[in-house]
Amino acid sequence: MTFRPALALLLALTVTCTYAQSAADLGAGGNRKAAVWPLKPTATQAQAAQLSARFLTRFHYDAQPLDDAMSAKIYKDYFKLLDSDKVFFTQQDMDKFAPLATKLDDAIWNQDLSAPFDIYNKFLERAVQRMTYARSLLKDGFSFDGNESYEYDRKNASWAKDDAALNALWRKRTMNDWLRLKLAGKSDDEIRKTLTKRYTNYIERLKQLDGEDAFQTFMTAYAETTDPHTDYLSPRQAENFAIQMKLSLEGIGAQLQARDDYTMIFSLVPGGPAEKSAKLKPGDRIVGVGQGDSGPIVDVIGWRLDDVVNLIRGKKDTTVRLEILPADAGPDGKHELISLVRKKVNIEESAAKKKIIDIKDGDVVRKIGVIDLPSFYSDFGARSEGDKDYRSATRDVAKLLGELKAAGVQGIIVDLRNNGGGSLAEADSMTGLFTGKGPAVQVRDARGQVDVQGADNAEPVWNGPLAVLVNRGTASASEIFSAAIQDYGRGLVIGTPTFGKGTVQTLIDLDRFSQNPEGKPQYGELKMTVQEFFRINGGSTQIKGVTPDLAFPNNGDDKDFGESTYDNALPWTHIAPADYKPEGDLKGYLPQLESLHAARVANSPSWKLMLDELAQYKTMRAKTTVSLNFAQRETERKQLDATQAGFRARQKAIDGSDDYLKDQDSSLDDGLDPGERSLKSELKQEQDAKKAPDAQLREAAHIVADEVGLLKTDPKLATDILPPGSDYLATVLAGADKPAAAASTAATH
Incomplete structure (x- = not known):
């Protein structure tokens, strides 16, 4: 097999820019018919592994040899995927597996996956043993009068010495499961029934894991060892990923x-x-x-x-x-x-959506449009087939912008919080909706060649006041868009520092390079890093992300979440700027906006409530152990209950309604795992989450309304801030504000 033609095809394949892959709405998890143990690899899987290795060692942006050193890294990551909390394997198990640490490269090159499958089979055996042991403890129950504690955050823990030590750990783990239900008001009989069912179901799910699961886990370990965003997708996962992209x-x-x-x-x-x-x-x-x-x-x-x-x-x-x-x-x-x-x-739930927030400013009300964009999606297949009506994020957002303009909004917020990315091309074209034709991003390949990419829009769709709302979950394609808007001086970036992913992946259909190109997909796909992107100002979002112009408080997730938390992330670097011309200078009004923001939130009950809830969240996250003494845990629960009740009372005082928190214990631990609650309860939780107040979005709307007010009172400032030739000056800014009495009574909070 020659790989030069393969490389040409590789670079012509779909390019994606995303930091995480979530499960498709209609197809992940659950139960399967029992598999036959021990699991054994297939010849197709062995071929897919070797084919993946050929691509990863030759065409990856930071290509690394698959040798003993890489094998050791795969070995470490494989066990992390299988047993990250170190609750199934013992140190004795790890000692027996130690010789395999430098053999996994041979397993791939020699198309002999027996070693990784042996590890997976032992994991299944140990997991069933642990659940069976936990279930055996339920008969006699527990006493919670002692002074024991349980360490539930074990990411930095050592392996248990032997089975006896692991049993001791699982006794505490099972005690905690029992205690959580007891604190939620369940009787001993109810607890015993719930936990027996839980552990039995877990065993049954384990028994239904098959060779595809084993292979997927091993290949994930290999792919993610090369860099955090390279992934192997089984045929089923590839199908679900395609659904995500085309909605x-x-x-x-x-x-x-x-x-x-x-x-x-x-x-x-x-x-x-x-x-x-x-x-x-x-x-x-x-x-x-x-x-x-x-x-x-x-x-x-x-x-x-x-x-x-x-x-x-x-x-x-x-x-x-x-x-x-x-x-x-x-x-x-x-x-x-x-x-x-x-x-x-x-799947409209994952598509771009719009709403309007009415902001009262003295005796006038300003309408601020919001576009919520969960991802940069695109139906690549329909587009390549020439379908003029193919679905894309840019097309949807352009339509929504037109509707918001028709509704008379005076400013726009693009909400990219928790938008993990998607299509690189969509990030480019969406930038053009606000900047018109011009560069949006620079892309460098493994040979060091830089390609400046951008939008072809002759004119922007919206050239008025603009803000982009971001957080730590804003990544990749979202960072490209945010950085371009910031570099052009086209709008404010508001929120917390973003994820920091600055790499580009391409999808490689392994079946196209196999011996069965026309048959049913069997080899899967490789989502491989092939490029690095840079801002048009020459900087990189890698590691550093995008720093907001106006910062909101963060929740502390940056310690555990983001590019900087990966050991094998590429370093930050920079290149020469692209040939572009900034359209505005935010320095002309940023200090005033910051001052207005600070004064407003200092006296805002909803902002103070958000800060207190963030502080409580950080306190809870900092804990790594819990007491197994009932009296102590009951006291802690009552304290938490009082804190949550106080939060609910304050929220009701702010907006006069607590419909989304009518269940007084909704924010407390009920001791149940996902899938154990009633369907009605789970649906209500989803609905409550959508209804919950969003103090940050509301404040971002206030900031954009402040901007509108400043621009209306200072035409020269408007000329400096808004794009040249902006029709916004002649239309919205020249028009009269609506009196507060005429404002919509359905303002979004």
């Missing part, structure tokens, strides 16, 4: 969740076949799936969620039949058979 799939439009042995309808996607049928509702359990009008019904009770999803998804306009146990029926209730025709389903 659509072909199926029935239902979000599913694994509950015990059932696959349950968690929610329905608006406009999807499931919702339109009016035959399905949250809580319904899928017990069987059939293909077409007459295909046999396959019993899926006890299956893993992604296997059930695989049966339900399918080509557009084909039929799938679901055997349903209705939500309100018991285990022996009457089943119903429902036929649905699959359609293209758009």
Whole structure:
């Protein structure tokens, strides 16, 4: 196999710019039919591993040899993925595995994955043993009168010496599980039943892990050892990643969740076949799936969620039949058979959205538009096929900007908090919506060649006051956009320092380089770092991220979250600036905006509440151990309850409503794991989170409203700040403000 043509194809593939991969809405986690243990690697997996190594050692931006030194790093990361808390393996296990530390490179090059699979099989064995031991402790219960404590944050802990030491650790771990439920008001019988079910379900899920899971975990360890953002994607993960990027799939439009042995309808996607049928509702359990009008019904009770999803998804306009146990029926209730025709389903929940915040300023109200963008998505497939209506973040945002302009907004906020990135091309083109044609980012490849990329927009869509709201979760493509807006002086960046990811990845379809290019995908995809991007001013966002023009308080996550926390992150560097011309100078009004902001938040009950909640959050995060004494824990819980009650009372005094916190214990630990709460409770938590006040967004809107006010009173300042030829000066700034009495009564808080 020659790799020069491969490199040309590699660089022509889809380029993405993202720091993290989240699970697609419709297909991760859950249960699967029991696998046959011990797990064994397949020839295809061995070939995929070697093929990945060839790409990573030759074409990665920071290509490193796969040798004994790299093997040692993979070994360390593999165990971190399997047992990060060091609660399954003992030091005795680690001593036995130690000779393999320098053998994993050979396993890949020689297409013999028995060593990593041996490790994975031992992990499964140990995990089942631990859960079985924990379950055995439930019969007699525990006494909580002693002075023991449990260290739950074990990332820096040592391996337990032997089984006896590990048993001692698991006794405390199980005690804590019991105590959490006891503090939540559960009886001993209820606790014993809940924990028995929990540990039994965990064992069953372990038994359903298969060779694909083992291979995925090992390849993740290898990929992420090269750099933090290189990943291996199994065929199923690759499919889900594509869904994330294009925000659509072909199926029935239902979000599913694994509950015990059932696959349950968690929610329905608006406009999807499931919702339109009016035959399905949250809580319904899928017990069987059939293909077409007459295909046999396959019993899926006890299956893993992604296997059930695989049966339900399918080509557009084909039929799938679901055997349903209705939500309100018991285990022996009457089943119903429902036929649905699959359609293209758009996942609007993850698309760009808009809203308007009314800000009162003296006797006037200013309308500030907000665009919430969760990711820089794009339907690469539809675009490459020439579909003129392909879905993209830029297209959606441009449409929303037009709607906000028509509504008469006087300023715009682009909310990129927790936007982990996405398409590099989308970051470029979206910059153009606010700057017009010009460079947006510089990209350097492994050969040191720099390519200046930008937008082709002849004119910006919005040339009025602008702010970009960011936080630590703002990464990659989001940082490209934020940095460009900042470098052009086009708008304010508000919030906390961003993630600090300055690298670009490309997707390599390994099946295109295999012996089976036309068959069903089996080799997966490699998301590999091939470039580094730089700001148009020559600096890098790598490690340092984007520093806001106006800073908000951070929550302390920067110690554990961000590029600077990775041992193998590329260092910060810089290159020559691109040829660009700043459009504004924020120094002309930034001191005034900072002064107005400081004065306002100093007297803001909602801001003070946010600061106190942040302080409480930091205090809770700093703890690494808990007492196993009931009286002490009960005292701590009462103190926390009082603190949370105080927060709720203050919030009610601010906005007159606490509908999103009607359950007085909603913020306290109920002792339950995800999936153990009622469906109604979980849905309510999601709804409450959406309703919760957002002090930072509200304050950002105030800052933009301040900007509008300053520009209206100082035409020269407006000329210095806004882009040359801005139609904003002649339209919005020249117009009269609306009196406060005419303001919308539905202002967003």
